[in-house]
Amino acid sequence: MKKLLILGAGTAGTMVANKMHHMLDPDEWQITIVDQHETHYYQPGFLFIPFGIYGKNDVIKPKRNFIPAGVKMIVSEITMIEPEKNRVRVAKDNRYLGYDFLVIATGTHPxxxxxxxxxxxxxxxxxxxxxxxxxxxxxxxxxxxxxxxxxxxxxxxxxxxxxxxxxxxxxxxxxxxxxxxxxxxxxxxxxxxxxxxxxxxxxxxxxxxxxxxxxxxxxxxxxxxxxxxxxxxxxxxxxxxxxxxxxxxxxxNMGAEVIGKSGLGDEMNYVPVDKHNFLSKKFDNIFALGDAANLPTSKAGSVAHFAVEIFTENFLRYIDGLDMLQKFDGHANCYIESGFGKGILIDFNYDVEPLPGKFPLPGVGPFSLLQESEMNHWGKMMFRWMYWNLLLKGKELPIAAQMTMAGKWQ
Amino acid sequence: MSTKEIAGAVVNVDEEGFLTDPAQWTEAIAEAMAAELGLTLTEDHWKVVDFTRQDYQQTGEAPGLRRITKVGGVPTKQLYKLFPKGPAKKIARIAGLGKPTGCI
CATH class of the missing domain: 3.50.50.60 (FAD/NAD(P)-binding domain)
Structure with missing residues (x-):
């Protein structure tokens, strides 16, 4: 059995667990995910709590609800990553977890x-x-x-x-x-x-x-x-x-302390990776996804989402010894709540700044880019449902991982 | 892209006068860039500029103030004394690394 170990069951880690459980052969692969907390927070919802728009119950669900039955979940603090030995030590029962491939998705914290x-x-x-x-x-x-x-x-x-x-x-x-x-x-x-x-x-x-x-x-x-x-x-x-x-x-904001003390991080505990495929610059069986990586783009759920899409396709080739063909472009897509029931949408990547125009979304859109509209506000409010029901579970969303110029004005 | 003549060399610069090709940088250019900002480079200045260039060569990114402090060992307060009013931009300019973007 080959072992895929995922550290962190936040947005990125949970998506990886779901995608890989779907794609990898269960007779060949054992997938394990470790996180120290039982609760998954819908972090975009934190913004609404101070103003009484959301309460605590609107932003929490058990992490286990989003981890597929075939994936082993361990709730424990991660004590040390030992990349030279391909293993991770966890606090629970003080045990070691070996891996063939490691995905670090331990996020960033204030x-x-x-x-x-x-x-x-x-x-x-x-x-x-x-x-x-x-x-x-x-x-x-x-x-x-x-x-x-x-x-x-x-x-x-x-x-x-x-x-x-x-x-x-x-x-x-x-x-x-x-x-x-x-x-x-x-x-x-x-x-x-x-x-x-x-x-x-x-x-x-x-x-x-x-x-x-x-x-x-x-x-x-x-x-x-x-x-x-x-x-x-x-x-x-x-x-x-x-x-x-x-x-x-x-x-x-800094990455998890265990990244720093394991010698895998930069001065802010972010893992240096290739910005197009998320492979660690030091170890060829370690990837870092989501906020844990030192990518020169926004630390945001939308970036984690697009990154995981690219990673999934690449990883399935990589484990067979093939080149990783997909290149992440730094795509981010953010609804900005602007008050009084309106919002702004921005869509950008490493090279293209947020531009005005229209953002196509099959079945629902288009949304206005870089302009206030009520529709954008509803896009933001609707997103919570999409997050819990589609995104975390690794289901298809009608939005491409790589940025498109369609609808944007130069 | 435009060019600029500085310290006897012709270099590529952006619209704000930052070098766009770090390979064209020389110590004489650094001193001329500093003079344009009203600064004379002392040993303490050079320590920061040298670290910044070395770090860029290793990581491919211009370091931010927190990294210069934590990894380069120069307290932030001193960076503000050496390069008053916006040290991050001034250091990047003198070290020939292009305008720091801030990752957003």
Whole structure:
């Protein structure tokens, strides 16, 4: 029996388990997946929790519901990866799991403790994140009673998970406080290390204009050094201070610690891989997929989805000693919730920035690209159903893994 | 793509004046690029520039500030002292590595 071992049962790992269970011969292959948690979170839904649109129950399901019966699931912390010995040690029963091929899909996680003053006494009191279930629900409770003041949203560093989420947070906050009749008592400020709202020029212009229309202040090129939680201000490496009453932070993101201590990661614990086929640069039987890889594209579920599609085709050839023919292009596809029941859709890859136009989706679309529409909002809301019922289970979605120029205006 | 004459050489640059071909870089170009930014390169500056170029050759990507600090061993605070107002861009410019994009 050959052994395929998957580390991490999040979006990427779960999809790989389903695809491989479907494609690999069960008489020849044993597939095992390891994750330390029982619960699968629908992470795009975290954004809606602070504003009471979703509750905790809207974003959780048991991981086991999505792992096919023929795949062995082990719930345990991963202690060490030993690539020279083709084995992984797990905490449960302190045992070793051998492999012929290893897929690392251990994701990326916010690390508030990397920024001095952030994770101390004011954490989840006047300083919140919204990328964890704890942070999102604590912020929901806080916002229910908040009477206004300076809300500062700070992005600590790049890369971070779902690059558009902080903008969506700001857009939704503007809507939320208007609905509550509090908007005139609230100062909304986005403090970012980027030179503007986004990196790519056309999207940056559109999103920058929307921020301006919504009366949001933007402090660009700001690299935070520390938080002063008593004086309620953030301080940059250049000693520029931004005061706040409520700090919503996007902390430093890093890959899993086990990647670092196993010597498989870069300084942020991301696994260096070939950006077109996800094969480790050090070991020819290790792949890294999803946020765990150091790909120069967005850390987002849509990227993981397209990457797994490409990986599946390649892997079936690779195990037979054939060349990997499919090349990943860095495709990402993101719905940006812009408030008041509208949304924006962007579609891009390593080489093509988000462009305006129409996005074709058989049976449902088209959606408007780089433009606000109600349809895009419904696309975003509908996506949760698609995620649980199609995407995670590895079923076909009517959207190509590689980006298409169809409908885009140059 | 346009070209620019700097330190006695003709190099390919983008619209903002960043080198587009790291192989055309020389130490004299680095010093001229730094002078354009109002900087004189000291030993401390060179330590950062040398690390950045070596790291680029190994990984194929220009390192960010956090990587220069964690792997190169130069505290971020010092990077801001050496290359005030936007060190990431200035370091990449002087090291001839093209404009850092930020991965989004």
């Amino acid at each position: 690390r508030p403790a990397e920024t001095p003053g952030m994770a101390a006494g004011e954490w989840h009191k006047s300083i919140f994140d919204f990328y964890t279930i704890e942070g999102a629900t604590a912020l929901a409770r806080h916002l229910r009673g908040w009477q206004g003041g300076r809300l500062v949203l700070n992005i600590v560093d790049l890369p971070y998970k779902c690059p558009v989420a902080p903008l969506e947070f700001i857009f939704l906050a503007d809507w939320f406080f208007q609905e509550k009749g509090l908007r005139d008592r609230i100062d909304l400020t986005l403090v970012t290390p980027l030179p503007g709202a986004f990196t790519k020029p056309r999207a940056a212009k559109l999103l920058g204009n929307i921020l301006q229309d919504k009366n949001v202040n933007v402090v660009p090129d700001y690299y935070i050094e520390r938080v002063d939680p008593e004086a309620k201000k953030i301080i940059s490496y250049e000693e520029d201070e931004v005061p706040y009453d409520l700090l919503v932070t996007v902390p430093v």
